[in-house]
Amino acid sequence: MKTRNMTEGSPIKLLLAVAFPLMLGNVFQQLYTVVDAQVVGAVEGVSALAALGSSDWFLWLFTGMVQGFAQGFTIPVAQAFGAGDIKALKRNVGNAAVLTLLIGVASGILAILMITPVHNWLNMPEAIRPCSRQYLTVIFAGLPIFMAYNVLGGILRSLGDGKTPLLAMVIASLTNIALDLLFVAVFRMGVTGAAAATVIAQLVSCLFCLGRLRHLPIVHPAKEDFRLDRAVVSRQIWLGIPVGAQNIIIAVGGMFVQSIVNGMGVAFIAGYTASNKLYGVLEIAAVSYGYAVSTYAGQNMGAKKPDRIRSGIHAAVLAGILTAAGIGAAMFLFGHHILASFLSGSEKEVADALKVAVEYLRTMAAFLPILYLLYIYRSALQGMGNTVMPMVSGFVELAMRVGAAILLPGWIGYQGLFIAEVLAWIGADFVLMPSYYAMLGKLRRQWTEDRLQE
Numbered sequence: 001m002k003t004r005n006m007t008e009g010s011p012i013k014l015l016l017a018v019a020f021p022l023m024l025g026n027v028f029q030q031l032y033t034v035v036d037a038q039v040v041g042a043v044e045g046v047s048a049l050a051a052l053g054s055s056d057w058f059l060w061l062f063t064g065m066v067q068g069f070a071q072g073f074t075i076p077v078a079q080a081f082g083a084g085d086i087k088a089l090k091r092n093v094g095n096a097a098v099l100t101l102l103i104g105v106a107s108g109i110l111a112i113l114m115i116t117p118v119h120n121w122l123n124m125p126e127a128i129r130p131c132s133r134q135y136l137t138v139i140f141a142g143l144p145i146f147m148a149y150n151v152l153g154g155i156l157r158s159l160g161d162g163k164t165p166l167l168a169m170v171i172a173s174l175t176n177i178a179l180d181l182l183f184v185a186v187f188r189m190g191v192t193g194a195a196a197a198t199v200i201a202q203l204v205s206c207l208f209c210l211g212r213l214r215h216l217p218i219v220h221p222a223k224e225d226f227r228l229d230r231a232v233v234s235r236q237i238w239l240g241i242p243v244g245a246q247n248i249i250i251a252v253g254g255m256f257v258q259s260i261v262n263g264m265g266v267a268f269i270a271g272y273t274a275s276n277k278l279y280g281v282l283e284i285a286a287v288s289y290g291y292a293v294s295t296y297a298g299q300n301m302g303a304k305k306p307d308r309i310r311s312g313i314h315a316a317v318l319a320g321i322l323t324a325a326g327i328g329a330a331m332f333l334f335g336h337h338i339l340a341s342f343l344s345g346s347e348k349e350v351a352d353a354l355k356v357a358v359e360y361l362r363t364m365a366a367f368l369p370i371l372y373l374l375y376i377y378r379s380a381l382q383g384m385g386n387t388v389m390p391m392v393s394g395f396v397e398l399a400m401r402v403g404a405a406i407l408l409p410g411w412i413g414y415q416g417l418f419i420a421e422v423l424a425w426i427g428a429d430f431v432l433m434p435s436y437y438a439m440l441g442k443l444r445r446q447w448t449e450d451r452l453q454e
Helices: 011-044 046-053 056-084 087-123 126-141 145-157 163-186 192-214 230-264 266-282 285-302 306-340 345-367 367-384 388-412 415-453
Strands: none
Touching: 011 192, 011 285, 011 306, 046 192, 056 087, 056 126, 056 145, 056 230, 056 285, 056 367, 087 145, 087 230, 126 145, 126 192, 126 266, 145 163, 145 192, 145 285, 163 192, 163 285, 163 306, 163 367, 192 230, 230 266, 230 388, 230 415, 266 285, 266 306, 266 345, 285 306, 285 367, 285 415, 306 345, 306 367, 306 415, 345 367, 367 388, 367 415, 388 415
16 A cells, blocks of 8 residues: 655646545445435335435534544644654554544434434424434444544545545445345335445445555554543644534534425425435535545645645646536536436326426536535645634535525525525635635745744
């Protein structure tokens, strides 16, 4: 297994070398998310699909939180690697392992306890509550595994290795698809089977990454590295809390919108869910560029190379905009046919759900470059150690999403719910982009002064 030093060489080549394997990995990750929905929708019908998607934002509340902590824990790993400080790298890995176990277990227990209260707040139709509860209980029980995979994958990416997380995701995806067909289509376990397939697949990817890390001596923590160090834990928590909080804030806004959606009937929920499952496909490359940018910015932050950070981010912006335009065009051309594969039931149910799904998907596809800028600038700030402004951008997303969801449907109908998502992206960009350029300018001045004083 190879590491990759991103402090030297062509920025765009380095970014793409990390991003492309991540994109392929995310394709497989989204593939099994989509297959979950397709198998459940095709085998169990529109109501089961609605149950799967009616708590999507509640699910993201906790998966986003632990994912945010995982990202925060691995930022110091990238910075230590860029600075060549192997001792600090091992200490951060050891402390991250302990925190992952503690936070993952606590989060899973809390999430399960919150299912009924959140169902009440979301105005979830009684007909689909039992299915939703079954699905969420199994998924939340697997939160420690989900967090462990994200930490292990984050460590690998911090060292410039995007290949291993890709292989892990390919294996997990194939496992999940096979188990989906077995549990749902053959054993008829419904949404519980789909959830179990997902958790088992995540465990497979987690074990694969752990196995690969064992072959990389520079990240092998000694026994003393697992003892929680106040300075290390404080830094990891300081970086992790804002990222996790940012995802929580975004999820709360999404849950508010979902509570409105849940009042519009099962067919509307199913159509909204179908498009939300393709949301992940739309942002595949954005997530990948984000991880690559975070690693790139983190390593060059450790090496104190502001000009390389600037040139790398500019290259990522150009690549992101072009990629978003291509994916958006593909969704306009083929999205209708993909969405149709999620739905089964009466002719009227399918037609009503498909109409909603297509309108929502095309709205997001038309404005996709805005989402890609959000991921790139947010990840650049996080890689540079600033997780506070991304958290602030989450508050802005919350305000825009909720405000638009309240006001726009009264003016333009249910399409206002779709536009609310785009306005949330725009609001976040207005925070992230100026913050990135301000921080980069400050660092350049600071490091220039440090060099002059040496």
